[in-house]
Amino acid sequence: MMMDTVMQGLKAPPKVSGEKPQVGHMEEFGVNFARFLMRCNAECGELAEFNMGGQPTILMSGPEAQEAFFKTLDTRLSRAAAYQATVPVFGKGVIFDAPEDRMKTQLKIQVDALRYQNMKSYAAIIAKEVEDWIAEWGEEGELDFLDEFIQLTLHTACHCLLGPDFRYKMTDEFKSLYHDLEKGLQAIAFVDPYMQQPVFEARDKARVRLQELISAIIAERRANGERKYGDALETFMSGTYKDGSYLDDNEITGLVIATMFAGHHTSSGTATWTLIELARQKEYANEVLEELQALFSDGRELSLEALREIPRLERFIEEVLRIHPPLVLLMRRVLEDIDYKGSLLAKGKTVAVSTYGSHRNPAFFPDPERFDPHRQKPDTLWAFIPFGGGPHKCAGNAFALMQLKSIFAALLPRYEFELVDPPESYQDDLSAMVLKPGSPSRLRYKKR
Numbered sequence: 001m002m003m004d005t006v007m008q009g010l011k012a013p014p015k016v017s018g019e020k021p022q023v024g025h026m027e028e029f030g031v032n033f034a035r036f037l038m039r040c041n042a043e044c045g046e047l048a049e050f051n052m053g054g055q056p057t058i059l060m061s062g063p064e065a066q067e068a069f070f071k072t073l074d075t076r077l078s079r080a081a082a083y084q085a086t087v088p089v090f091g092k093g094v095i096f097d098a099p100e101d102r103m104k105t106q107l108k109i110q111v112d113a114l115r116y117q118n119m120k121s122y123a124a125i126i127a128k129e130v131e132d133w134i135a136e137w138g139e140e141g142e143l144d145f146l147d148e149f150i151q152l153t154l155h156t157a158c159h160c161l162l163g164p165d166f167r168y169k170m171t172d173e174f175k176s177l178y179h180d181l182e183k184g185l186q187a188i189a190f191v192d193p194y195m196q197q198p199v200f201e202a203r204d205k206a207r208v209r210l211q212e213l214i215s216a217i218i219a220e221r222r223a224n225g226e227r228k229y230g231d232a233l234e235t236f237m238s239g240t241y242k243d244g245s246y247l248d249d250n251e252i253t254g255l256v257i258a259t260m261f262a263g264h265h266t267s268s269g270t271a272t273w274t275l276i277e278l279a280r281q282k283e284y285a286n287e288v289l290e291e292l293q294a295l296f297s298d299g300r301e302l303s304l305e306a307l308r309e310i311p312r313l314e315r316f317i318e319e320v321l322r323i324h325p326p327l328v329l330l331m332r333r334v335l336e337d338i339d340y341k342g343s344l345l346a347k348g349k350t351v352a353v354s355t356y357g358s359h360r361n362p363a364f365f366p367d368p369e370r371f372d373p374h375r376q377k378p379d380t381l382w383a384f385i386p387f388g389g390g391p392h393k394c395a396g397n398a399f400a401l402m403q404l405k406s407i408f409a410a411l412l413p414r415y416e417f418e419l420v421d422p423p424e425s426y427q428d429d430l431s432a433m434v435l436k437p438g439s440p441s442r443l444r445y446k447k448r
């Protein structure tokens with residue numbers, strides 16, 4: 001389904017009930033936005049308009065509408081305009097604040113850093129980080145795995161992005177700066193990221209200081225000349241615009257932050273949910289374990305090659321991503337009036353897609369709340385969309401899957417895992433912009 005430029009006599013999309021003066025649907029949205037979006041779809045169908053603190057927003061549901069959302073060009077449905085909240089975090093002139101052609105180059109350089117040629121070195125880094133992490137575990141114990149995976153994936157992200165020197169000198173200062181940047185990207189920032197708010201002041205200070213830290217590494221590397229690093233910073237430093245000029249320190253810092261933000265909590269939340277589901281779904285977990293034991297029975301190392309095909313584990317992770325998609329809400333801003341099947345998507349409105357709602361559509365996923373890695377794949381590309389789709393599909397898709405496979409291929413053959421709390425008490429926390437399991441997410445482990 002393509003979207004046509006506007007003609008006369010188009011219908012306005014139906015409006016969602018329960019709008020309140022001034023705040024619109026913000027309160028209901030803020031409590032549990034994935035559920036709110038499912039209500040919008042149930043009440044209004046394929047298109048449902050709600051009010052996000054004054055910003056009219058149209059939820060597009062179902063494979064046909066989602067395909068149109070993902071395939072429509074940036075010049076008509078703009079990500080930049082929808083994600084302005086990221087500008088003070090990524091930096092002025094970076095990605096969504098850069099002019100179109102510079103943004104394209106920056107995104108291309110970012111994608112280059114996540115391409116196959118770097119994946120071999122990333123796989124080795126991740127395998128080492130996982131080994132170092134479990135080295136202290138002993139025979140048995142109990143951990144909050146959400147905390148653990150947040151730490152682990154911060155270490156792997158920093159190591160792959162900025163290299164071992166930075167990773168092993170990682171200070172509490174860095175962690176606290178990163179935390180301040182994260183807090184600057186809460187729901188309210190999507191209404192106005194420049195409001196007078198202590199969290200936004202802290203965000204701006206953190207951005208300045210982080211650039212000083214990254215500039216120091218850049219300067220050191222420039223002084224070292226030809227040395228090779230095999231990390232993302234090397235790709236960011238060597239990429240050029242059309243005129244041959246290099247990215248400056250602000251832009252490089254912005255790409256580092258943007259890549260960390262895209263990959264960190266999406267990965268830690270998925271890793272935690274995978275472990276919880278492995279402990280909760282014993283039958284399927286045993287199938288995965290048998291697969292891993294057979295694969296690594298000859299004592300081979302966890303190389304990129306070994307990680308390439310692990311079908312049962314992959315299907316298991318896909319089912320985790322179906323039920324618990326980390327990025328629940330994807331957004332674009334309408335830049336020119338659009339005709340979508342006789343309905344008007346008016347210039348200035350936001351359009352949105354909910355992965356969470358799409359993955360619970362019973363027409364494609366019968367009995368959608370049931371965890372079943374054997375379920376049939378839908379016959380359309382546009383119903384299962386944890387990584388988005390079209391030209392802006394997740395650039396870190398391969399990295400994310402490689403990391404998850406690396407973690408579980410190392411953990412499962414060596415340890416058994418059990419939930420500490422009642423199985424039904426492990427629930428999605430839907431109050432933050434990236435979905436994650438509620439905290440704490442405690443599990444016991446025991447050596448096999």
Ligand code: HEM
Nearest residue numbers: 262263266267270327330386387388392394395396399400
């Ligand atoms: C399970 C883990 C992950 C999930 C579910 C996920 C999901 C997504 C989704 C849905 C999008 C599209 C957003 C939109 O259309 O508005 C996206 C974009 C992106 N992701 Fe991921 N992501 C994951 C991990 C990662 C990792 C590990 C990285 C980097 C190391 C990464 C880097 C990116 C980048 C750079 C984009 C923007 C691509 C572009 O603008 O062209 N992601 N991701």
